[in-house]
Amino acid sequence: MDDRVQAVIDAKAKVLKALGHPTRLFIVEELARGERCVCELVKLVGADFSTVSKHLTLLKNAGVVQDDKRGQMVFYTLKVPCILRFMDCIEAVIVSGSCK
Amino acid sequence: MDDRVQAVIDAKAKVLKALGHPTRLFIVEELARGERCVCELVKLVGADFSTVSKHLTLLKNAGVVQDDKRGQMVFYTLKVPCILRFMDCIEAVIVSGSCK
DNA sequence: CTATTATTTGGCTATATTGCCAAATATATA
DNA sequence: TATATATTTGGCAATATAGCCAAATAATAG
Numbered sequence: 029m030d031d032r033v034q035a036v037i038d039a040k041a042k043v044l045k046a047l048g049h050p051t052r053l054f055i056v057e058e059l060a061r062g063e064r065c066v067c068e069l070v071k072l073v074g075a076d077f078s079t080v081s082k083h084l085t086l087l088k089n090a091g092v093v094q095d096d097k098r099g100q101m102v103f104y105t106l107k108v109p110c111i112l113r114f115m116d117c118i119e120a121v122i123v124s125g126s127c128k
Numbered sequence: 129m130d131d132r133v134q135a136v137i138d139a140k141a142k143v144l145k146a147l148g149h150p151t152r153l154f155i156v157e158e159l160a161r162g163e164r165c166v167c168e169l170v171k172l173v174g175a176d177f178s179t180v181s182k183h184l185t186l187l188k189n190a191g192v193v194q195d196d197k198r199g200q201m202v203f204y205t206l207k208v209p210c211i212l213r214f215m216d217c218i219e220a221v222i223v224s225g226s227c228k
Numbered sequence: 229c230t231a232t233t234a235t236t237t238g239g240c241t242a243t244a245t246t247g248c249c250a251a252a253t254a255t256a257t258a
Numbered sequence: 259t260a261t262a263t264a265t266t267t268g269g270c271a272a273t274a275t276a277g278c279c280a281a282a283t284a285a286t287a288g
Contacts, residue, residue: 165234165235166234166235166236167233167234167235170235177234177235177236178235178236178237178238180235181235181236181237182236182237184236185236185237197235199234200232200233200234200235201233201234201235202234202235202236
């Protein structure tokens with residue numbers, strides 16, 4: 029396959045892979061409701077600080093979220109809300125496999 | 129977190145994870161153009177028969193594709209083309225992080 | 229029935245991912 | 259400065275994933 033085509037596929041797969049983990053998907057859906065600091069996400073997710081931080085780093089590297097340090101806290105926001113429009117389709121997949 | 133909510137997130141993450149691999153994403157995009165037998169996909173992907181078969185099984189388990197055996201060949205089709213509408217957004221993520 | 233073609237499955241190794249703990253860093257506050 | 263809080267980083271063990279080969283299965287042709 030063409031190298032350039034392959035590179036695009038790899039990049040897209042990376043984004044999808046970042047979304048393809050329950051904790052990270054939960055974080056993305058939470059961020060869809062607005063900015064959250066790491067500490068809030070830690071409480072909601074119920075995992076170790078370091079674990080959540082690593083998930084956030086991965087999402088950031090994939091280009092899905094953005095961080096903003098203010099004082100001693102770091103706030104994360106969803107960079108690409110268009111991802112959420114996906115979710116209806118994904119839900120269609122899981123309920124039966126029909127979609128428009 | 130609520131068990132039911134968690135189950136939905138897990139299921140959605142499973143679909144996204146299935147799409148989050150270069151070879152599988154390639155297969156999905158190829159199937160978007162129409163039905164393909166395993167043998168065609170093997171040629172296009174350039175991996176072992178068994179490897180492609182396992183990717184297809186995984187996509188099938190995630191509810192993304194469907195198979196249909198006719199004669200000695202197995203044809204796969206994309207079960208949820210709505211997934212493709214995603215791709216513009218995913219491409220937006222990889223080019224710069226802006227999306228509508 | 230035998231041989232051939234298409235596909236899947238089992239088994240294995242290499243590699244990647246996950247998640248915890250502990251330590252490091254950064255910022256704020258006393 | 260010392261201390262507390264927020265977050266990231268390093269390291270590690272457990273688990274999962276990817277991809278190859280070889281073997282099993284299924285369908286067809288001879």
